[in-house]
Amino acid sequence: MARSLDGLTFAPVSDQAPGQVGTRTRFAYHEEAGGIWAEYAGGDVVRGYLVGTRxxxxxxxxxxxxxxxGTTASGHCVSTVVEPADGRLRLEETWEWESRPGSGTSVVEQVIEHAP
Known part of the structure; x- marks a missing residue:
């Protein structure tokens, strides 16, 4: 059974082009009954949302x-959930802007919060 993304935080492993998500961007994922959604912010992104299916x-x-x-952008993404040996989850993504030309790939990994 695939692990749920609900309540997990993800961050990109490398910066994308300016104006896109980067290593300072954080994605807060939610999952329920085959639906996924997330809020994200950080770096060049003031506020972002994603919604889809799993x-x-x-x-x-x-x-x-x-x-x-002050600009907005939108697009479509298909991701594969991967579980590396370290136990964190990784999302290997293929995305395409719908509001402008451009496409690419990226990787985001689960952020493990350490207690102080």
Whole structure:
């Protein structure tokens, strides 16, 4: 059985192009009955949301974001949930802007919060 994303926080492993998500961006995921959604912010993103579905280890969602320069952008992403040996979850993503030209791949990994 695939592990739930509900309540997990993810962060990109590397920066993307300016105006996109970067290592300071944090995604707070939720999951229920095959639906997924997340709020995200940080770096060049003031506020972002994604919503979609999960079937097994495949996520399919749309995203929209407000950037620090006051512009908005939206797109589509398909991700594969991977569980590396260290026990964290990783999302290997293929995305495409719908509001402008451009596409690419990225990886986000589960952030493990350490107690002080």
């Amino acid at each position: 079937e097994g280890d495949r996520l399919d969602f749309r995203y929209v974001q407000l950037r620090t320069d």
